[in-house]
Amino acid sequence: MAEPRPEQRYDPHEIEPRWQAVWANERTWEVANEGATLEGSYVLEMLPYPSGEPHIGHLKVYSVGDAIAHYHRRLGRRVLHPMGYDSFGLPAENHAIKTGVHPRASTDASIASFQKQFREWGISIDWSRELATHEPSYYRWTQWIFLQLFEAGLAYRKEAAVKWCPHDQTVLANEQVDADGHCERCGATVEVRQLEQWFLRITDYAERLLGDLDGIDWPEHVKTMQRNWIGRSEGAEVTFRCEELGIDYPVFTTRPDTLFGATFFVMAPEHPDVLRLVGGTEREQQVREYVSHAITESGEERGNAEKPKTGVPLGRTVTNPVNGEQIPMYVADYVLMEYGTGAIMAVPGHDERDYAFARAFGLPIRRVIEGPPTPPQEGGDEQGLPYTGDGPLVSSNPQFDGMHNRQALAAIVAWLDGEGKGHASVNYRLRDWLISRQRYWGAPIPIVYCERCGAVAVPEAELPVQLPEIEDYAPQGRSPLAAAEDWVRTGCPECGDPARRETDTMDTFVDSSWYFLRYCDASNERAAWDPAVLREWMPVDQYIGGVEHAILHLMYARFVTKALADLGHLDVQEPFRALFTQGMITKDGAKMSKSRGNVVSPASIVERYGADTARCYILFIGPPDQDADWSDEGMEGVHRFLSRLCRLAAETAERAGSEDRGPMPSDRAQGDDLALLRKTHWAIEKVSGDLRRFAFNTAIAAVMELLNDCSRLRDSVELETLRFALVSAASLLFPFAPHVCADIYDRLTGERVWEQPWPQADPALLEREVYELVCQVNGKLRDRVQAPSDASPDELKELCRAAPNVRAHVDGKEIVKEIVVPGKLVNLVVR
Ligand SMILES: [Zn+2]
Ligand SMILES: [Zn+2]
Numbered sequence: 015m016a017e018p019r020p021e022q023r024y025d026p027h028e029i030e031p032r033w034q035a036v037w038a039n040e041r042t043w044e045v046a047n048e049g050a051t052l053e054g055s056y057v058l059e060m061l062p063y064p065s066g067e068p069h070i071g072h073l074k075v076y077s078v079g080d081a082i083a084h085y086h087r088r089l090g091r092r093v094l095h096p097m098g099y100d101s102f103g104l105p106a107e108n109h110a111i112k113t114g115v116h117p118r119a120s121t122d123a124s125i126a127s128f129q130k131q132f133r134e135w136g137i138s139i140d141w142s143r144e145l146a147t148h149e150p151s152y153y154r155w156t157q158w159i160f161l162q163l164f165e166a167g168l169a170y171r172k173e174a175a176v177k178w179c180p181h182d183q184t185v186l187a188n189e190q191v192d193a194d195g196h197c198e199r200c201g202a203t204v205e206v207r208q209l210e211q212w213f214l215r216i217t218d219y220a221e222r223l224l225g226d227l228d229g230i231d232w233p234e235h236v237k238t239m240q241r242n243w244i245g246r247s248e249g250a251e252v253t254f255r256c257e258e259l260g261i262d263y264p265v266f267t268t269r270p271d272t273l274f275g276a277t278f279f280v281m282a283p284e285h286p287d288v289l290r291l292v293g294g295t296e297r298e299q300q301v302r303e304y305v306s307h308a309i310t311e312s313g314e315e316r317g318n319a320e321k322p323k324t325g326v327p328l329g330r331t332v333t334n335p336v337n338g339e340q341i342p343m344y345v346a347d348y349v350l351m352e353y354g355t356g357a358i359m360a361v362p363g364h365d366e367r368d369y370a371f372a373r374a375f376g377l378p379i380r381r382v383i384e385g386p387p388t389p390p391q392e393g394g395d396e397q398g399l400p401y402t403g404d405g406p407l408v409s410s411n412p413q414f415d416g417m418h419n420r421q422a423l424a425a426i427v428a429w430l431d432g433e434g435k436g437h438a439s440v441n442y443r444l445r446d447w448l449i450s451r452q453r454y455w456g457a458p459i460p461i462v463y464c465e466r467c468g469a470v471a472v473p474e475a476e477l478p479v480q481l482p483e484i485e486d487y488a489p490q491g492r493s494p495l496a497a498a499e500d501w502v503r504t505g506c507p508e509c510g511d512p513a514r515r516e517t518d519t520m521d522t523f524v525d526s527s528w529y530f531l532r533y534c535d536a537s538n539e540r541a542a543w544d545p546a547v548l549r550e551w552m553p554v555d556q557y558i559g560g561v562e563h564a565i566l567h568l569m570y571a572r573f574v575t576k577a578l579a580d581l582g583h584l585d586v587q588e589p590f591r592a593l594f595t596q597g598m599i600t601k602d603g604a605k606m607s608k609s610r611g612n613v614v615s616p617a618s619i620v621e622r623y624g625a626d627t628a629r630c631y632i633l634f635i636g637p638p639d640q641d642a643d644w645s646d647e648g649m650e651g652v653h654r655f656l657s658r659l660c661r662l663a664a665e666t667a668e669r670a671g672s673e674d675r676g677p678m679p680s681d682r683a684q685g686d687d688l689a690l691l692r693k694t695h696w697a698i699e700k701v702s703g704d705l706r707r708f709a710f711n712t713a714i715a716a717v718m719e720l721l722n723d724c725s726r727l728r729d730s731v732e733l734e735t736l737r738f739a740l741v742s743a744a745s746l747l748f749p750f751a752p753h754v755c756a757d758i759y760d761r762l763t764g765e766r767v768w769e770q771p772w773p774q775a776d777p778a779l780l781e782r783e784v785y786e787l788v789c790q791v792n793g794k795l796r797d798r799v800q801a802p803s804d805a806s807p808d809e810l811k812e813l814c815r816a817a818p819n820v821r822a823h824v825d826g827k828e829i830v831k832e833i834v835v836p837g838k839l840v841n842l843v844v845r
Contacts, residue, residue: 026624045094055093055094057093057558064125064127068128072128079558080138081749088749097141099146102456117148154477160524166577168218172210214449232593248438268441274411292329323367325344337411381408385403447570458519462514482500482501528574542583553588655718666728696775696780697742717743724736
């Protein structure tokens with residue numbers, strides 16, 4: 015083959031800036047809020063945290079989101095696809111401590127680098143709605159939202175045992191402590207402190223956060239993570255009393271049927287009363303040492319049933335409310351503060367961990383539910399292992415003895431309730447959201463403390479409470495803001511007396527819990543948003559981001575949305591209708607990291623191959639929801655594919671010249687023309703279906719297949735057939751490689767691909783082999799339908815359910831099971 019002439023060579027560095035300039039100058043991706051006639055679609059990737067430069071994970075998530083945005087536009091929707099920056103937070107502040115550079119300077123520099131690269135990648139962003147959470151024009155409304163919650167009683171202050179990072183000198187949310195009890199940010203071992211903190215009452219929403227998961231289109235594993243995090247369990251709250259000190263200790267238990275078997279009482283090391291109970295006693299020193307060691311261990315480690323049990327007696331007793339027995343109190347690390355009230359009644363006869371503890375400490379083990387006889391244990395323990403099954407109650411109160419324990423659950427709770435010693439209760443693992451941070455680089459909490467009036471909201475007209483300029487960011491165990499004396503001193507908004515500002519800043523997860531609302535009405539200076547505008551865009555139709563946000567950001571955003579909806583500020587209960595979580599890009603099987611030296615920077619690959627190759631490759635590498643391993647050869651392969659497509663299109667455009675471009679005479683096509691035409695329609699059908707299910711890798715592979723046929727048949731088909739195939743290839747590949755495809759489309763048609771509707775496959779030309787699918791209901795033949803030989807099990811089920819005689823037999827019944835034998839039959843089991 016002859017050398018391609020210069021105008022036919024694929025030169026991304028000429029093509030890409032040229033199209034980027036068109037999009038920028040014409041503001042192609044901007045959408046207005048008013049005057050819309052088309053259906054709207056809100057496509058959103060999680061906003062980046064601007065630190066340094068974008069990494070390969072950013073390239074992946076925005077390539078995924080952009081493909082969806084383009085696809086939705088070409089389906090005829092008006093697409094909102096904005097961008098912003100989650101720009102408050104610790105890394106910029108830590109950088110400032112190290113270098114003296116103001117966090118604003120390093121953050122702005124990083125944002126500039128992100129902006130530049132997003133433009134170089136050709137991501138179709140509506141830049142008119144750009145925001146950064148550290149801008150006063152944004153955090154003014156973060157503060158406004160805090161005040162809405164404060165006035166509704168959903169933001170409150172209380173003293174609490176908090177996880178404290180001694181290195182970062184700040185409080186951490188439970189979620190920011192890793193499984194080994196280390197700070198997620200710096201790796202330091204986390205300690206516990208008692209401090210006055212601000213909380214958001216997310217626990218009020220536990221039930222709705224749980225129930226509403228059923229109505230959203232999210233990956234099942236993310237829903238499961240949220241369900242587990244919320245951790246709902248039913249049981250009873252029972253009060254144990256320490257008579258000596260006159261203190262009641264409520265305990266949550268899912269097993270009130272075993273109350274008569276409680277032989278000791280255990281408190282979590284973080285329980286605020288542990289040190290009080292031993293204060294001034296001979297046990298104090300030992301307990302103190304135990305507590306400070308225990309809190310450094312992870313919850314997972316502590317909860318591990320296999321772990322040898324440790325603990326210290328507190329030298330006190332509580333009364334078991336069902337039988338009046340005095341049972342000894344212990345502190346032990348296998349009890350977690352996060353669970354229930356941070357104290358448990360221990361029933362060694364029926365619980366594995368209590369049993370292990372009782373054995374280790376020589377405590378009585380009593381069975382109150384009769385089980386099958388167990389073989390005697392080594393060491394002559396006649397009780398045998400703890401019995402965790404069901405059976406009749408024994409050695410309990412005569413009124414319950416003999417009753418099956420499942421029935422006894424309710425009977426005992428009712429009896430306790432009557433005696434005023436307990437009541438039925440639902441427990442959640444979810445805790446209120448601690449949002450106070452003793453750090454500089456965050457949104458100030460808009461509260462003023464007055465001796466006379468207490469905690470007073472800063473009036474709305476005075477927002478934002480601006481972050482003051484300070485010299486010293488170094489943490490000193492209090493917020494760096496406390497050092498800005500002139501800023502701290504203020505007047506009470508209510509009585510005018512001298513007062514002091516709150517010096518804590520908000521957790522940055524507050525900033526990101528509502529940014530998707532602000533995008534809808536980003537330039538509104540009078541309000542956080544206009545509810546009418548929100549009605550047009552919310553909820554987000556497709557949200558895209560990492561699964562690492564499954565329980566943090568994704569839970570907080572749902573909570574804030576619900577709370578604001580309850581307060582009348584918006585109409586939706588769920589912020590994200592559908593969620594897609596992308597997998598990670600690894601190198602040589604390992605996570606990319608500077609320390610491993612295996613980092614592939616997007617800037618360097620875009621510089622070498624162009625953005626289209628980079629974007630296309632990152633989506634071609636594998637199913638985008640899975641992790642995938644980077645390969646330089648794979649990258650080269652995709653680059654060659656785009657080069658071939660570009661060259662063949664350029665040659666074809668030249669051959670076609672300016673001659674009249676009539677519609678393709680498909681009904682007369684024969685031989686190779688018909689074959690290529692069919693291949694083209696096959697690719698249209700395939701890519702459309704793949705796009706709907708995020709199978710971008712197979713979509714790109716289908717265009718590659720089409721190009722192979724174009725190359726093979728180029729000399730044996732009519733020019734119009736070849737042109738149609740190449741135009742379609744460019745049209746289908748545009749969501750993944752927008753610059754080169756816009757260029758090819760323009761050369762071959764003189765038109766703009768992004769203004770064209772998504773191509774439709776002609777069913778008459780879809781060459782799908784079919785077979786006769788047998789449709790059964792409860793094993794009986796009810797219908798036969800034509801099924802494509804490459805249909806997926808889901809498609810087959812759908813075909814079967816739609817068959818007329820199947821419908822007649824299923825109508826009004828519930829389908830409990832669908833059995834698919836591909837190539838043969840589908841059997842619906844109904845009842
Ligand atoms: Zn830390
Ligand atoms: Zn006052």
